[in-house]
Amino acid sequence: MKTSPHRPLILKRRRPPLPVQNAPGETSEGEPKRPSVQQEPGDAQVSNEVAESTSCKFPVGIKIINHPTMPNTQVVAIPNNANIQSIITALTAKGKESGSNGPNKFILISCGGAPTHPPEPQPEAQTSNDSKRTEGITKTLGPKPAASDVNLPRPPGALLGQRWENCAGGEAAGCTLNTSLTNIQWLGKMSSDGLGSCSIKQEMEGKENQHLEPSRVKVEEPPRGSTSWQDSVSERPPYSYMAMIQFAINSTERKRMTLKDIYTWIEDHFPYFKHMAKPGWKNSIRHNLSLHDMFVRETSANGKVSFWTIHPSANRYLTLDQVFKQQKRPNPELRRNVTIKTALPLGARRKMKPLLPRVSSYLVPIRFPVSQPLVLQPSVKVPLPLAASLMSSELARHRKRVRIAPKVPLADEGVAPLPTAGPVKEEKLLLGEGLSPLLPVQSIKEEETQPGEEMPHLARPIKVESPPLIEWPSPCPSVKEELSQSWEEDSPHSPTPRSKKSYSGLRSPTRCVSEMLVIKRREGREMSRSRRKQHLLPPCVDEPELLFSEAPGTSRPATELPLPSEPSVPAPQLGYSQEEGGPFKTPVKEMLPISSTPSKSVLPLSPESWRLTPPAKVGGLEFSPVRTPERAFGPLADSLGLPDFSTTPLKSIPLFDSPQELLNSEPFDLNSDPFSSCPLSDMEVPKPGYPMVGEPQVASLPANRSLTEGLVLDTMNDSLSKILLDISFPGLEEDLLGPDNINWAQLMPELR
């Protein structure tokens, strides 16, 4: 260490004691130990199970038959009440397992009947409390076979969405399964997941100061699609630390991870860090966590464990696999960035230069809620997903300017406008402008919070919270500009001291977020000097339980938040007034206090604002607002993925990049009547170029002919697309049938 003359002294920071609350259930905490690594097993199991089911056994009402003409393709008839997510998950596992030799494409069709059981009325509704239940569902994916799971009577949509949200809580260790889903694994090959190998982890590394020898590097097997950096120990991944951290956190179900797990995840997924990087990379990780406002630290209920989460409004749920996909596509930019130092001895590479493709890192596709068509309005023209994602930085920049303001129409669905998908950069913009108005942040997790109350205060800037239904008090009009940068916001010292983030008890940031969303304006200029600011989320209690616990005043220092429970929360502002002079600088990151960074900060990711939808529970499926995102437009590229089906009468419309997306977001309901309830609206939006199969045809169908909408899950490409199946009645003339002349109805009577 050099003492740098410039180095300012750091005053003592005092950290207020974190309130410790124990949630009875807080299971998760302990797990930090298990890094994502473990997930694997879970998956594997699943697959096995599934595998057998090939023929017909999947869970209860599910029927699986081989596609009459397409190799490696199976048609899966799913009862209306089945848990699609679980099924998709299982199929995905199965497909992956089978690899190219076995069934790797599945056509999912809802077979109406078969409600094995009456839909259960689930009382739970979305209460957040159901964590338990949620878990159950989540687990579905897991080892457990599906039988039970799949058929869980879950209310179709509703729960699903919820579950994600809630589940999101599982930290790395916690929900293994999920993690896996989220993880790269979905893509299987995409990443080398080093899960296996990594289990070992490095405990040794110890000091950040020391170097590790690259000597034994074990590279995992090369995944098929792997890019060089994935397997290569010597190549640094083209992602910025911030991006990697996001990937890591988002790989967990609960979207939170301990520092250690983040390290582990990164090492597992990017061998470079495990073997080649200088020890200082961990310092950089920490630095990034502290620096970027999007990363919010939460403490476990018991206060003993700290988890890093991504601020909901900033989380785009980027996952490595998503990014990876894009990379697969030729993207020169990325590549070039990546190159560099491959072989250099450690010492040599010193410079960081090319590290990250800045832009690229963020190329991750943004997901839009499908359900909202409006999003893509014409004006926006979001290019195809792909395009968008691939956009080069320049573009991005360009975009920035242009950026569409998300419209405000929130009202409609609560969803917002959609931002085009763009690289992260744009996010900023989004946030800034767009956000403000819309930002309905859902309180997803919280569920209950009452938005109403809080809102009032906010009037000022923007915070929007979206009440479940749409009522946003005053949303926002004017404010827009304010935010330019951070999502977080701050009101300049607002009067209310409240607290820093107050994340008090509520479990989730979400709520907080909402509160916080206020936009900030002043920050930028003034704070220029510091790069960032911090906020700590107090104890986040994930589970609902917390509510209780906190309420009483338990542990939380009174000083901090008055309102443990949420309702009263005063104001969004936080007081981070402290920060300035405050006694403690550190400890508490105030949530929103500011973003500090002169520029950046926060926004790297943005917003979901638009994407958040109120919890709508609309039809049946709602999804978690938060998670949803992805799908919508994605990948067009993917569309490419299903070429094979061309042979069939089906046309597929790619909806998701990965099944997961669908799962996450989709409200898509197989059950629903394809045409009626599930209008293409969703689909159409996304891909302009895509020929829609739907409507038009429908209209003209012969009486004896019917089409049904289904999904094509291609585990080889990890894509999920919508398709229309031609279910003709027997006797229909062949020519009317698809090219293949497959009479689906005959094959699967259930379809009728």
Added chain:
DNA sequence: CTATGTAAACAAC
């Protein structure tokens, strides 16, 4: 100027 990466000083555990 911004976004990143790195290094490092410190603080609190």
Added chain:
DNA sequence: GTTGTTTACATAG
């Protein structure tokens, strides 16, 4: 020793 914060500085764009 680990985890977090915060500065300072270097670099590429």
